Amino acid sequence: MLTTVLRLGFVQLRVLDLSAALVHYRDHMGLDLVNVEGGRAYLKAYDEFDRHSVVLREADTVGIDIMAFKLVSDQAVRDMIPELEKRGVTFEFIEKGEQPGVGERLRVHMPTGHQFDFYSEMALSDDGPMVKNPELWRNEPKGMRIVRYDHCALLGDEIDASAEILIGILGFSIAERVLDPEGNNIALFLSCSNKAHDVAFLKAPVKGKLHHASFLVESWSDIGHAANLMARRDIKIDIGPTRHGITRGQTIYFFDPSGNRNETFAGGYHFYPDNPTRVWTIDNFGKGLFYYEQEVVESFVGVYT
Amino acid sequence: MLTTVLRLGFVQLRVLDLSAALVHYRDHMGLDLVNVEGGRAYLKAYDEFDRHSVVLREADTVGIDIMAFKLVSDQAVRDMIPELEKRGVTFEFIEKGEQPGVGERLRVHMPTGHQFDFYSEMALSDDGPMVKNPELWRNEPKGMRIVRYDHCALLGDEIDASAEILIGILGFSIAERVLDPEGNNIALFLSCSNKAHDVAFLKAPVKGKLHHASFLVESWSDIGHAANLMARRDIKIDIGPTRHGITRGQTIYFFDPSGNRNETFAGGYHFYPDNPTRVWTIDNFGKGLFYYEQEVVESFVGVYT
Amino acid sequence: MLTTVLRLGFVQLRVLDLSAALVHYRDHMGLDLVNVEGGRAYLKAYDEFDRHSVVLREADTVGIDIMAFKLVSDQAVRDMIPELEKRGVTFEFIEKGEQPGVGERLRVHMPTGHQFDFYSEMALSDDGPMVKNPELWRNEPKGMRIVRYDHCALLGDEIDASAEILIGILGFSIAERVLDPEGNNIALFLSCSNKAHDVAFLKAPVKGKLHHASFLVESWSDIGHAANLMARRDIKIDIGPTRHGITRGQTIYFFDPSGNRNETFAGGYHFYPDNPTRVWTIDNFGKGLFYYEQEVVESFVGVYT
């Protein structure tokens, strides 16, 4: 089944203090601020064409509001409806313009308690990558030199059901899975692209939680640079620089001022839908999480927003 | 239009001396030799699941025999036929087993004089990436640390016609194009994935020629390593280490013992089908080719096999 | 005062099982084995001219036997004697040939309980760096791609007294120091070169202990490579990849099969004797040790051989 998803489009996160969040996401991470309106800040990375990929909403709670995917066409969005109805999955439409520059979105209430939005229209940024005799970049990447918003890992209970929607309706593939001794999935890494994952579900007896929002950097060198900058600017590193066994990504985890976990991510293999699914058993989960440490770090698993 | 192409699957090159070619592709580049049979050597890179991705055929001439793409299904291959017939494009079927482990292939005789094969079956390698509690790699990558076969650049006259087949029948996108002063395409960079290009066509008054076959390495660091190794082992470097404006890839060009041009390639942006096409004008072609040198190197453009 | 020390020349470590140690130091770390004789294995890194820089002695205990420095001349060695006598420091002579290829050594029994040898003669390796129209290296560096033996960190009680010998007699400089709240030195980083440190003393109520023996790799990229290889080959990583505040070095700590701690080290600033001494207060020691983690890791401080 061919996926109709163009890409993971944007994430909307809740932050306690928008000003402090902008210092983090704009000044430290180096995202470009597009605009602030209605209590939300819109940002993008230097290598993204669309208007925005990160939305920060000031709120009294932290965590994730929306994980949003851009589909190839409005028809592809509409084609989801009978399939959702067949499965008894709740959905609604979010009107065009609820976010500046974004068309109508189909909001799906996922069994894990997350809101996934699907849309086909977003305005192009007027500050995206150059297209006429393009330079590498308009301006040298700054801060942590984030290339793009990359993926999210989400915590919830019904991870198989959420995954089935993405797989059965939209053609996602399972790149990797982690099994408990009974053979149940306790973590699923799903791809709708040539990335090792676009979204991961981690099983936990909660609804709608965020484990981390991840951002691509170019290389292990830039992972090192990001670590230097985090330490220099007193950004709390959760773990890293290290490497995942799962996805093979090189990584640092750290927190935004509201306590949402972020990741800078590099490397990771190139995935194709016909690749065999990589399977991890629970006794090797430590190595899967952190290939160098080879152990499950409790604070990493237990802390989320 | 959704592409039914899983990926660029393999290339078959002609070499004058198979033994010398194996020293180059296996020992220097670090590809794994799968087997040799019927005058052909089959190889693969460490991060590829399928049985082989590079075929070297001993012959009296050099150049490229086949550029082959794996499609999602046999049906997807058969669906090409009416479209080819509509366009009057010649094609034939190559029987299953003509290459070991490969199913039936639909061979299309492209207007540029190249043979493009389309297939949906290839045996999995028994030495591909690990899938159960996988390590980063079975063995540390060796030689130039090639990750995978990446793309080819081809020379021919009817580049628009060849591109139209890929675009119109298979859903390829034009990631970048180079225009002459009259607005004609003189180079087209086509993607059927999230790669900046899977195949490039360069306009020249010839038929069926190869400009280069390209192989992915992980990073600029590994580009440096490859350059060290080429110089140490007296492999003639054509140009590089340098960087392309087009695709933004970091690169070294060099030659195999038969004179076929190879490339080690890293970086390059992530492409999505809705990205605006990057357009280069002829006066900026030098910068597009080699971003650091900013000039067209005649020997680079004029030498091919 | 000009230093008469050419460089840190070699280290002799005790290991419980020489065969297992060779798998570690030769096969995993990638040092060249020079020879084995008299229960000792002699090794060197690819970029060292002298015959050997690492000596492994099979013994019933682990730890460090000798830290040895090459001086500019035999006279420079002899000039140490009156200064040692003035300070009441015990010394003796080790005869030429006690190690193959090494001339007479002046052995100083340091107040911290360590044996420091000083010598001026060692045979050149016949497998050292090329000198006539030299290639980068004879063979591509293998294993962890160790460039050279770099430094040791030693634990002992009388660190000021040991440091004074190196400073007062041999012209070492204090590059960095860590102070307790009373202003006493609890760690001293001493340089006799343009390296940030050639030897470090860490204060502890013990005699003659080794904290770690460190080996240079070329870059942060090679730190990442070393981490990959350690994890792949089940070498226990103690901590890292990370970075020191002290010396700014990029690092991984790990253990040899006998439990001696090793380090792969890269980066670090260039030191000159007129540089101001960097001073750390105890409350910042965590950041000094591990700039990214910013905390003292107890197992790191408390485990030694």
Add this chain to the structure above:
Amino acid sequence: MLTTVLRLGFVQLRVLDLSAALVHYRDHMGLDLVNVEGGRAYLKAYDEFDRHSVVLREADTVGIDIMAFKLVSDQAVRDMIPELEKRGVTFEFIEKGEQPGVGERLRVHMPTGHQFDFYSEMALSDDGPMVKNPELWRNEPKGMRIVRYDHCALLGDEIDASAEILIGILGFSIAERVLDPEGNNIALFLSCSNKAHDVAFLKAPVKGKLHHASFLVESWSDIGHAANLMARRDIKIDIGPTRHGITRGQTIYFFDPSGNRNETFAGGYHFYPDNPTRVWTIDNFGKGLFYYEQEVVESFVGVYT
């Protein structure tokens, strides 16, 4: 013979337009501007303790005014005088304060026509590396991320005579030499540190010419970054990124707006005075100059200021 040289301290270059030069050295290369006075701009790199390391003097001609070395003491400077007199080498004293913050300098008129200054006093920068619980850097390195001024290569006729002064009076070592078929030196690479070279002399029938002034960057990654930035900002690259056989340094050559050649340099081995001198024969000079290209580039050899 122990060298009394602490390090290569500063270079004074002539530029045609000081404003344009500041855009280049400060904004593009990323050096810190210390001050401008008396028609000269004083700059330093982020990792240097002394007040300045680069002096740009606006003049009607381009090239090099002064290559200056810091010695361990005023006495060490004075000790040079009888040796200079013995050799009949012309010298003079430049009074303290001729450059802000710099003590009296002994100026030696070298046989190759260059002015070499020797001094023991320079004020510390108040913006040098931190020394109390130091961070990696005060601010993230900018522009080309230059770590320090590294070396110069100079053109002149009497290179043996100039070298003899440095070797015979100051204890420099010859790290590498290039010989013509008659066994005469045509290039000499001299070190007074653990660097592969602090100054190089290239034989040419001229007096007092500059081939290039070189600046250290941290790694091959930063060489790549510098190349990106040069191309983005239309700084003419002469050659590179590439690598030297001689010194093994990774390099890019480029020009300042006045036409003085600059280099960003990384890598290079660690030199010790007892290392055998590496010797190149003229037939391998191409590989010595550019290890990847393996050929002498005429414009590189023939263009200087």
